[in-house]
Amino acid sequence: xxxxxRKIPKAKPLIVNRISTIHLALIVLMLGSALGxxxxxxxxxxxxxxxxxxxxxxxxxxxxxxxxVLDFYATWCEPCRAETPRLVELQRQYAEQxxxxxxxxxxxxxxxxxxxxxxxxxxxxxxxxxxxxDLADTYLTDNQNIPQSFVFDRNGNLVKRxxxxxxxxxxxLDRVVKASLITGPQ
Numbered sequence: 622x623x624x625x626x627r628k629i630p631k632a633k634p635l636i637v638n639r640i641s642t643i644h645l646a647l648i649v650l651m652l653g654s655a656l657g658x659x660x661x662x663x664x665x666x667x668x669x670x671x672x673x674x675x676x677x678x679x680x681x682x683x684x685x686x687x688x689x690v691l692d693f694y695a696t697w698c699e700p701c702r703a704e705t706p707r708l709v710e711l712q713r714q715y716a717e718q719x720x721x722x723x724x725x726x727x728x729x730x731x732x733x734x735x736x737x738x739x740x741x742x743x744x745x746x747x748x749x750x751x752x753x754x755d756l757a758d759t760y761l762t763d764n765q766n767i768p769q770s771f772v773f774d775r776n777g778n779l780v781k782r783x784x785x786x787x788x789x790x791x792x793x794l795d796r797v798v799k800a801s802l803i804t805g806p807q
Contacts, residue, residue, distance in 0.1 A: 669756025671725055673748055674736070679723075681777055687721045688801040689773040690794075693752070693761060695728025696735040701768040704786035705743045708770075711798055712747045718802045719775065722747040727757055727767060770794060774801050 670680035681689060692708055694701035705724075712722040724747060726736055736749050760771060770783040772794070781797045783790050 669753045669759055671723070671750035671752045671756060673750045679748075679750065681773060684721050684723075684773075685777055686775050687719045688715075688775055688798060689777075690720070690722045690798065691725055691760070691771045691773070692722060693725050693727050693757070693767050693769045695726060695732050695767055696739040697728060697732065698767050700786040704768050704770070704791065705739075705745070707791045707794065708747070709743055709745055711795065715798065715802060720798060720802060724749040725752040725757070726750070727752065727761070772797050772801060774804060 670678055672678055681691070690708065690711070692704070694705070696702075708722050708724070711720060724745065726732060726749060728735070733751065739745070740749055761767075761769060764784055766784055768783075768786050772780045772783075774780050780801050781793075783794055
């Protein structure tokens with residue numbers, strides 16, 4: 622039996638191979654840039670600030686020396702509502718040891734008017750404020766679910782991020798806050 626000669630496909634013109642190489646290089650460059658920009662968006666912890674209900678401005682650096690819990694919430698968010706009593710209790714229990722809880726409302730323009738009644742409903746004694754867009758973007762850029770709480774040590778370093786709320790995350794929040802209060806400034 623005679624073997625059939627194989628037909629060898631003609632090589633594509635060199636120009637097509639160069640174009641493919643250029644396309645591949647551009648795709649790699651674009652992906653690298655996208656990943657790099659994502660990393661650059663993680664702004665320094667002190668970036669951005671918030672406006673308190675009396676129109677005063679504040680930022681994380683203003684609380685150096687305190688353990689800070691920044692809590693992003695909305696009044697209409699059920700998990701946020703479940704988390705709030707724990708935050709109220711943490712603030713009550715540990716304020717004298719240097720804890721400062723700060724509630725940052727990200728519920729939208731319509732939610733702003735609800736904040737005073739929310740504070741009254743839960744007996745909130747810690748500051749409630751409205752974050753600058755760049756602060757919210759810094760912390761919520763990769764996950765917009767709420768509530769989200771960020772615990773910072775007395776030097777303003779992020780200790781732990783909590784996304785969502787459950788009994789177990791509440792217990793872990795307590796543990797992280799207590800440990801941060803014990804550690805003290807470094």
